[in-house]
Amino acid sequence: MRTEFGTLAREMNLSRFVIKWYMENAQINQIEAVNLLFSKESEARAENRRARLFKRAKFPAMKSLEGFDFAGVVFHDSCSKERMLDLDFVENAENLVFFGKSGRGKTHLAIALGILATQRGMEVRWWSTADLVRALGKAKKEGDPGKLIHDITKADFVILDEFGYVPFDVDGSRLLFQILSGCYENNSIVFTTNLQFSQWGSVFGDRELARAAIDRIIHHGHLVKFEGPDRRMQDSPMYQGKNESLEALDRSLDEEGVPLVHPVLRAATEGDGAPV
Template sequence: MYFSKDSLAHFEATATPGQMRAACELIDFEMGVRDDNKKRRLMRRAAFPAIKSVEDFDFSELALPEGYAKEDMLGLGFVEAAQDFVFYGKTGRGKTHLAIALGIACVNAGYDVLYFSTASLVRKLTSALSEGSLEKLLKDIRRADVVILDEFGYIPIDVDGARLLFQVISEAYEARSLILTTNIEFSRWATVFADEKLAAAAVDRIVHHGRLVEFNGPSRRMDRSLMLGKAGE
């Protein structure tokens, strides 16, 4: 909604208090509708595989960096600062849950988020390269404020796919936030990229403006396993 200064001055000079109040209520309502529509668009674009909430996450087994608290993470200051997270831990410790929950919190704050399983992103990049649409895909990724790469290192990547994945990580450096979930320690990232130099360059960029968050404790899936008769506990 855009109004000229002349129109606003005329309305201010001629409107009754009731008309002024009604106009303000209309504008407030319209802004709320636009905000809700934006969040729905951002949620569709993010393509989260599930809905997760930070309220449902148990932070007691989380090892955050010294001097960095849960409240700092949930304040979302890392987005504007283009800072990264590496969520590291064994399978079933809640890495994906927290990554998605943070992503949804970012969407609710109006940020543009993209979620990928790392394997699916590599497939998309490889397919786009063969079809001549790689730049279009990369441009779409560049629009995001936060990119979540889930299950990093879970599935082997060939050399061409590793180079494309590195390009996404490299372009994110100091431009947007990355959240990576992985069970692979930094010293073994060369096995993911199939190239020690690529791995070292990726680690260097992420570590510079990033934080390592360690996920400890027992597997949440095993604790709630239907097969083990714990689903109702």
């Protein structure tokens, strides 16, 4: 009882003098009442902190690990599914590269892990990589990219979504490299990408810069491959309707008489859902 009071009182930042005085003079029922008060305050503070962490992370959507289908997710020996879900990689400042075609669940899983991390009291930052590079460029023009770089590199866990979908200019590449370098061996980064490392040079516009970035990422990094069908296509009403939806769309032509059905949609409705 008194030990619990001492622990909770220190959490409330009471001085040692006040804690000692109260423990020497208070009755048991008084200590019980104060313990309950402190316990409720501690719970409220923890909940408020989780809410602040979630807000600062700026996730684009709510995603959960509950019900996530790991059937198409391939883990390697260096990082198991269990280790990932325990967030051991964050504790050890390791990186994860989620690699696979679009629609395989990379972003969903990255966001779900980020939300889990905020619930465990960790600072997280989510960025679309293209938006981040644009924000860095804007900050540089305004004279102070360091503030944004510091905000990201101080986080425990950074998510760079859709890495490589849009090429960077030289300034953007160098500013992004500052973030990668600042996080190296200090913070964890999760990348979602559909590009092999051999293609990263074209994204950075500088092979040497790309090589230096890759070295830092893979030194303490783990590859997680996302295979299987396109989840978005499988969830689409067009896919569920299969030939009926396809035939309805085929009857819609543009002004030049060209069918409006995208080849990928046709492949998905007629085949196994894999991109052409």
